[in-house]
Amino acid sequence: MTTTSTPTSAPGTPSGPVRIGLIGSGRIGQVHAASIHRAEGAVLQVVADPFVAGAESVVARFGSGQTRATTDALEAIAAEDVDAVVVASPTSTHVDLIAACLDAGKPVLCEKPIDLDITRVDGLRERAAAARAAGLPVALGFNRRFDPHFAELHRRVAAGEIGALEQLTIISRDPAPAPEDYIKVSGGIFRDMTIHDFDTARWFVPDVVAVTAVGLRQFSDVIAKHDDYDGAVVTLVGAGGQSVTIINSRHCAAGYDQRLEAAGPLGTLSVGNVTDTLVRSSTGASGEAGAPFQTFFLERYAQAYSAELESFLAAVRGAELTGPGFEDGRAALVLADAAGVSAREGRTVRVDLSA
Amino acid sequence: MTTTSTPTSAPGTPSGPVRIGLIGSGRIGQVHAASIHRAEGAVLQVVADPFVAGAESVVARFGSGQTRATTDALEAIAAEDVDAVVVASPTSTHVDLIAACLDAGKPVLCEKPIDLDITRVDGLRERAAAARAAGLPVALGFNRRFDPHFAELHRRVAAGEIGALEQLTIISRDPAPAPEDYIKVSGGIFRDMTIHDFDTARWFVPDVVAVTAVGLRQFSDVIAKHDDYDGAVVTLVGAGGQSVTIINSRHCAAGYDQRLEAAGPLGTLSVGNVTDTLVRSSTGASGEAGAPFQTFFLERYAQAYSAELESFLAAVRGAELTGPGFEDGRAALVLADAAGVSAREGRTVRVDLSA
Amino acid sequence: MTTTSTPTSAPGTPSGPVRIGLIGSGRIGQVHAASIHRAEGAVLQVVADPFVAGAESVVARFGSGQTRATTDALEAIAAEDVDAVVVASPTSTHVDLIAACLDAGKPVLCEKPIDLDITRVDGLRERAAAARAAGLPVALGFNRRFDPHFAELHRRVAAGEIGALEQLTIISRDPAPAPEDYIKVSGGIFRDMTIHDFDTARWFVPDVVAVTAVGLRQFSDVIAKHDDYDGAVVTLVGAGGQSVTIINSRHCAAGYDQRLEAAGPLGTLSVGNVTDTLVRSSTGASGEAGAPFQTFFLERYAQAYSAELESFLAAVRGAELTGPGFEDGRAALVLADAAGVSAREGRTVRVDLSA
Amino acid sequence: MTTTSTPTSAPGTPSGPVRIGLIGSGRIGQVHAASIHRAEGAVLQVVADPFVAGAESVVARFGSGQTRATTDALEAIAAEDVDAVVVASPTSTHVDLIAACLDAGKPVLCEKPIDLDITRVDGLRERAAAARAAGLPVALGFNRRFDPHFAELHRRVAAGEIGALEQLTIISRDPAPAPEDYIKVSGGIFRDMTIHDFDTARWFVPDVVAVTAVGLRQFSDVIAKHDDYDGAVVTLVGAGGQSVTIINSRHCAAGYDQRLEAAGPLGTLSVGNVTDTLVRSSTGASGEAGAPFQTFFLERYAQAYSAELESFLAAVRGAELTGPGFEDGRAALVLADAAGVSAREGRTVRVDLSA
Known part of the structure; x- marks a missing residue:
């Protein structure tokens, strides 16, 4: 007697695997890619890096057959098949990328710090508070x-x-x-x-x-x-x-x-x-x-x-x-x-x- | 610009993921199933247990869409889409299941002990030595x-x-x-x-x-x-x-x-x-x-x-x-x-x- | 055959046991008395405390047959049979007692602090420096x-x-x-x-x-x-x-x-x-x-x-x-x-x- | 006001300091001599060693003015001014020296082992039991x-x-x-x-x-x-x-x-x-x-x-x-x-x- 498991829901529905867009394929991006690979209920959907060879290498190591590489972070954030975003790009890009996630209504986990300049951080503060109030997670990567x-x-x-x-x-x-x-x-x-x-x-x-x-x-x-x-x-x-x-x-x-x-x-x-x-x-x-x-x-x-x-x-x-x-x-x-x-x-x- | 990763080889070829047949879905079987899930380059192909609900539960937790459950250990060992076997069934079955793996030319990792009776172990000794000489792995699960x-x-x-x-x-x-x-x-x-x-x-x-x-x-x-x-x-x-x-x-x-x-x-x-x-x-x-x-x-x-x-x-x-x-x-x-x-x-x- | 040990020098000479005057018989005075008792080459000569029963108790526990108790710290410091002084009396007496030791040309080990008032400490500073230059030890009890x-x-x-x-x-x-x-x-x-x-x-x-x-x-x-x-x-x-x-x-x-x-x-x-x-x-x-x-x-x-x-x-x-x-x-x-x-x-x- | 401590009892009476005869001035004898020196209520009375210079050296380091050295262990054990004996001589002498202490009615602390030959130990066993019954301490130096x-x-x-x-x-x-x-x-x-x-x-x-x-x-x-x-x-x-x-x-x-x-x-x-x-x-x-x-x-x-x-x-x-x-x-x-x-x-x- 043999039976085959049936997934209880399709990918992309709330109860399916979370499809993640990863921005940045450097040292810390790779750490996140490996975590995504190991996690139950998550898949690496897209990896964005202007240095596309880096993104491709991360895709090859940690992706499934569906994972793609891109040079365009904003595209990755906006993509319909991306449920949530992990930002592991240089600090100077964080504020803009978080803003893009808020625009797209996508949960985001961003590496620390938000920015080195408190005025830029404060510029985003109200919108982040609103997102939080609306139940949209904006998580900061304070790993400790x-x-x-x-x-x-x-x-x-x-x-x-x-x-x-x-x-x-x-x-x-x-x-x-x-x-x-x-x-x-x-x-x-x-x-x-x-x-x-x-x-x-x-x-x-x-x-x-x-x-x-x-x-x-x-x-x-x-x-x-x-x-x-x-x-x-x-x-x-x-x-x-x-x-x-x-x-x-x-x-x-x-x-x-x-x-x-x-x-x-x-x-x-x-x-x-x-x-x-x-x-x-x-x-x-x-x-x-x-x-x-x-x-x-x-x-x-x-x-x-x-x-x-x-x-x-x-x-x-x-x-x-x-x-x-x-x-x-x-x-x-x-x-x-x-x-x-x-x-x-x-x-x-x-x-x-x-x- | 977007690229999609291409698997370098099909599953089942020597360089594809190792497709594993797991015999036993009890406590230690579940441990092995979780390890197989986490491993890079391995998939849980079939789980065999006379108590099929146990096997099905393991399939649901640790399997991919292709994983099947069965009551028949020998079928699992013999299956064409199984590359290697992990034996986590009761001790009394180990000698026969190792023998079946040797018959099928399948690498096997068997939980300890081989058997409680040295004469039964010695009965398999020559064949195990021959398998080893032929490069067929017969591994014993001394975890420490x-x-x-x-x-x-x-x-x-x-x-x-x-x-x-x-x-x-x-x-x-x-x-x-x-x-x-x-x-x-x-x-x-x-x-x-x-x-x-x-x-x-x-x-x-x-x-x-x-x-x-x-x-x-x-x-x-x-x-x-x-x-x-x-x-x-x-x-x-x-x-x-x-x-x-x-x-x-x-x-x-x-x-x-x-x-x-x-x-x-x-x-x-x-x-x-x-x-x-x-x-x-x-x-x-x-x-x-x-x-x-x-x-x-x-x-x-x-x-x-x-x-x-x-x-x-x-x-x-x-x-x-x-x-x-x-x-x-x-x-x-x-x-x-x-x-x-x-x-x-x-x-x-x-x-x-x-x- | 039997021989009797001969002390190589009389007490009080530079090479005999150091005869110590202890000022204070409280908790910390008792600690010093016990140390003096255990030390090779030192004897507790006199214990001074206005509360003479305290001094007598220390004499009884840690003294030799020659040890005496007194209420008068200055007498103990000045005594001819006292080679060195340990000051374990209340902080407010330290400056005066150190001064008395300097007057008497006696080495002194004084408990910390010298005083709570830096001006009183500074009042003694020059004389302490002169003593040091002259080779007269003024030690402070920073035990750590x-x-x-x-x-x-x-x-x-x-x-x-x-x-x-x-x-x-x-x-x-x-x-x-x-x-x-x-x-x-x-x-x-x-x-x-x-x-x-x-x-x-x-x-x-x-x-x-x-x-x-x-x-x-x-x-x-x-x-x-x-x-x-x-x-x-x-x-x-x-x-x-x-x-x-x-x-x-x-x-x-x-x-x-x-x-x-x-x-x-x-x-x-x-x-x-x-x-x-x-x-x-x-x-x-x-x-x-x-x-x-x-x-x-x-x-x-x-x-x-x-x-x-x-x-x-x-x-x-x-x-x-x-x-x-x-x-x-x-x-x-x-x-x-x-x-x-x-x-x-x-x-x-x-x-x-x-x- | 000055008072002098009066010993509450004369040396040698049960409540005076215990006067100890030490047999052996080697490495372990010196350890015992130092312990006796440090102890409250004990004095090193005599040190016996056939190598009298060793005994004299121990007397000089750890004795009081009254301590004497001797070559004759039995004399030290029998001496009227010795209240108790510590045996730190070679193993082969232990049985005889313990026996001498029992004869003299003197408490003895003997280094281990009693002897290497169980028959020699057994020869003394009954007398040791009798001593114990009579309240005479026979202590063995198992230091641990x-x-x-x-x-x-x-x-x-x-x-x-x-x-x-x-x-x-x-x-x-x-x-x-x-x-x-x-x-x-x-x-x-x-x-x-x-x-x-x-x-x-x-x-x-x-x-x-x-x-x-x-x-x-x-x-x-x-x-x-x-x-x-x-x-x-x-x-x-x-x-x-x-x-x-x-x-x-x-x-x-x-x-x-x-x-x-x-x-x-x-x-x-x-x-x-x-x-x-x-x-x-x-x-x-x-x-x-x-x-x-x-x-x-x-x-x-x-x-x-x-x-x-x-x-x-x-x-x-x-x-x-x-x-x-x-x-x-x-x-x-x-x-x-x-x-x-x-x-x-x-x-x-x-x-x-x-x-």
Whole structure:
């Protein structure tokens, strides 16, 4: 006896697989393409990149027989057979592409940051709010909220395990600085690197009211030349008196240093660095030693990128957007700008994120 | 400009996706079905189970539009559109199903054990050897060899990091005993539970020459009633003088306790228990505490099952079979039988695995 | 054949046991008395306390047959049979007692702080410098420099293991706030609690040039009532661009939280919390859990107090004073005062510790 | 006002300091001398060693003005001003010296083992039992029972934290083999090295009934030449069905490997290796690494030796002897002999420790 499975609905209907248009086929675009491939109930429908060979390569690796490549992002967004959009193109294109998605009524997951310029972000703010009110998901790719370790810590804090959060400590060190060409256009450490930590901070303490930042010049003449910092210590204070301490460096000999600790009246919860395996060694040269830290964000947050896409897909299918959205992207940029002022002027800067 | 990806070869040709026939749709069958779904270059072609609703459910969850369910395992093995077979049916069927795969010239990945009766295993031994010589993969599902942590430890031992292996310690405790109905037909702790550890031992020390086992009756009247042990300590010695110590228990309050340690003249390598996340807590009730151990094998070895399938697929595509094969399945059973004799008679039993 | 040991020199000569006058028989005085008792080559000669029963109790527990109790600290300092003085009396007496020791030409180990008032400290500064120049040890009881864990971390940083120090992180949380009566006269969190961390900071980065402090009010109405903070985050910057981040809280559910981490271009060195024993447990209720943190400073720094005394004794015997001295006590207070200004005014305060 | 402390009782009376005769001034004798020096309420009265310069050196370092050196152990034991005896001389002298202490009615703490020959031990057994019955302490120096980490684990097991003990695992590896001259006369690995582990086993499971030992020859031709093993795995079973697994090696690259783990129905308690400090490092060369293990027993069990002496002193002052005594020394030797038979004959050996 043999039976054949019948799909319960056709692709493209609300209950069929979500057909995704991916804008950008670079490093982070490929990460999203792989997540789409692995996800149940999603297909990669079109990949757009002005560099079409890149798009074609992503299609070949992660597409189905129907997937197409295009050079035209707007066409991909507008296409009838595209249900939702993932934006993984350069930062300067984000505002326009989000706007196009809103125009087309398409849910969008956009890589962070929205833009380096708060006025451009604010220009889109009202429309994003309207979309949200209308149930159209505009998700921001702050991947760390989806890391299983951080998310479990957050869940346990939210469940009250340590009482009301008092102090959060975020240690975040990149393995090595980006090349000078990137540094030049990065927007500075606060808008480029700390922005992730600002979002993590707001995940725990949404209503930050004060920013005190100390910019550091510890090792890189190149970074100093561009009037940027190669490290920073930032202290945020929330409306409830909570403190968040962020410690950044643009280099770290041991790899990508990503740690989080939350303290409250009932205890402390922490997440240390992740290693590829749990193998530990003891030799004459050292005591017990763990495996090396994972190298950089693609490894460290591999699971997070998948979970981020799953969360977006759930919102596309009608669930409430639980991950970071447009306002979160804006708030992180406001904090980054405030940190820049604080570091330059040597004073605490007060912010009102709801303003 | 738009292009569409063209598959470079039709399914069923050597370079197309491997079409898999899965025999068994129970708990472990579902694990394999999920691995097949996730794998690049593999499709679930048919699922066979006398309980057809089970097979249909697996088809619905993990199949493509072409996947079919059947009650007839032999039909699935023989089917022209099946390139390779995964056997996840009850132990008593394994010998016959492997034989059917050999008849059909189909690569097979069979769950452990081959059988509980060494004479039945030996009855298939020559044909399995011939298949191997002919390049037909007969893979045994000793999942632990594919665990990324254990595999990395093995790789580092093989690379000489601790010198020639001297002492291996395997701690393996189940969270709780199986129900009495299972205990009755399990073949006893050595053939049912320790058999995994025997295979792990042989992964490091293939040529075991002596088995000294102590059977324990520590907590379960039910297990004792069936003349079985609820724990054991087994010491193996290899031809090169290496020792392997296996410590087993049928229960463990903290979860599934799976640890491995290798010692040599230059150092020690170890793998401790795996937790779902790295969250650690410090409260008034305790010092720093990690997350709970993963509950049981489906969680603990989730990655291993995927890697096991990938390894099998590579062999199906023509690579040498690097994972455990028929002879490994037989050797583990020989050691289990020797351990039974040793425990009952209170003496070291010498074995010749090549005989 | 029997021989009797002959002391190689009489007590009181430079090579005999150092005869110590202890001022103060309270909690910390008792710690010093126990250290003196355990030390080779030191005897407790006299214990002074206005509350003479306290002094007598210390004499009974830690004295030899010759030890005497007195109510008169100045008599104890001046006594001919006292070679060196340990001051463990209330903070307000420190300046006068150090002065008396300088008058008497006696080496002195004084508990921190020198005083809560920088003008009183500065009034003694010149004389302390002259004493130092003359080889008379004036040691300050910053116990943490003598903790074996922190000291080993410092030694490895100094040995260049991580390259030039870039970022130091000090987490320091008390188990619970002191009683209100103490809070009132404590001088505030920066002068009372953070002062230890300021000294630890200067141990690694002596030439601090900027102080940015954020005072926190997170849980204690009592502390707020006295216009004090119950937590703080302080960022120091050194002349070489190094950063030091201090995170304080007046409470911590898990005990006394004392951690230190140093990062440089070649790596990171850290010390976590100390437990009484290394016993770890795994139960159904949690994953692997360590023993509780040590309760408070008397337990956590028990070894440090002994090492501190040994270091002082070495200086008394003629070695150079390697531990913290008068200038270190003053510098910590300058940083505490600067932190107070910074927190109140919301601005970075620049300091010149050599001024 | 000055007062002088008055001792509340004269030395030598039950409440005065315990005056100790120390037999042996070698490495372990010096450890005991230092413990006596540090103890409150004990004085080193006489040190006996045929090599009198050794005794004199110990007197000079750890004695008071009254301490004397002698070549004559029996004189030291008999001396009127000696209240209790610590025997730290070569193993072959232990039986006679314990007998002399019994004759003199003096409490004795004797280093392990009592003797390498069970018949000599049995010759003293009745007298030791009579002494015990009469309240005269005969303590055996199994130092590991006094290690604070192991003792806390034992206390928590005894308190029922993991339920009735089921499985104990003892990993015990020396850093490097003793020189050939020592190996020759050591009595073999079971009587020389494993004997400590047998005592640890009996501390948890006093009534061992079966011994199954596997002797290993893994790396040392020298040890093999003397018909001895350079490693071993021993499984003990207790009358209550408990199992104890001991894993030994005569070498370990990472230092002195001393670990203990107890498992019961409610959980697991373990103690890992001890390091001098808690400093951890993370560099490009490795993940997070701890400090090296402590080198060997003098470092690893430094605290244990002090606690062992304190326990003995308490018994001398009239408390019940809670540490290991003569019967424990004998039982460990019985197990060692049984292990030798088991390893040679390849069979489980049953023992009756009460016989």
